[in-house]
């Protein structure tokens with residue numbers, strides 16, 4: 001049992017940046033504003049963002065989460081999640097007569113555009129990402145004939161190339177930067193002409209959170225990352241913390257999931273959160289830690305973020321017509 005009275009040497013290193021990114025904020029605000037404007041129910045295809053708390057809060061306000069378009073009654077409002085959708089899903093929603101709002105993060109859309117462009121130029125596209133992840137399904141769905149998903153080592157060996165001069169790798173936005181570069185090296189050993197993406201596909205938020213957790217992980221006995229199990233960027237933070245030298249690292253959705261036995265001999269606790277995690281969940285973890293003697297909280301800041309995206313155009317237009325929306329940026333009133 002940890003001695004909760006003895007606070008000597010105990011401290012928390014709080015990673016910054018952490019938590020909500022601009023794409024998640026925009027997607028959540030889009031659903032909130034759609035609920036305000038159209039009333040309940042507003043349907044959302046898949047989890048709007050990969051976080052249990054966010055999804056249940058929106059459900060309580062009248063959002064209904066579905067897996068596929070055919071579960072939505074014709075004529076309803078349907079929001080596409082931040083992870084993006086393939087053209088086939090967009091077409092299915094149009095065929096059903098749904099009023100759609102596309103909350104795909106603009107940085108995911110950027111990768112979709114790259115797929116469209118290189119597929120049009122007849123490239124083979126090696127898309128590094130997790131097989132079955134919604135974002136990867138949506139991105140690959142832009143040009144299934146041109147995209148091969150590179151997940152595990154066997155997919156590296158299996159990659160087929162028609163013309164070595166027309167070969168490029170792209171990636172999911174929320175991968176580990178270091179692991180992705182290892183995969184690129186392995187791919188390039190087999191395919192030396194493999195071209196790099198025109199710009200980074202791993203997004204600014206994923207990269208910034210990994211840089212911060214590296215610094216925190218290197219100085220921590222234990223790292224706690226707040227976020228859900230299906231959140232790719234959250235799971236990567238746990239791995240990056242361990243790689244950076246943390247003796248242990250655990251992911252929790254809520255402070256109530258923290259286990260007492262993790263604190264045996266622990267002086268320094270690192271804390272961070274995934275890009276879909278509201279700050280109130282981190283506050284609850286800090287409160288839990290303070291109650292156990294870890295009340296000395298020091299922020300480890302490695303970058304400043306001030307990115308904001310505009311609300312989805314179709315929603316902006318609706319709100320403007322109704323006289324509700326004055327700002328171009330996604331923010332709460």
Ligand code: SF4
Nearest residue numbers: 021023024105173203
């Ligand atoms: S993690 Fe990156 S790609 Fe995903 S929603 Fe946030 S900013 Fe967009």
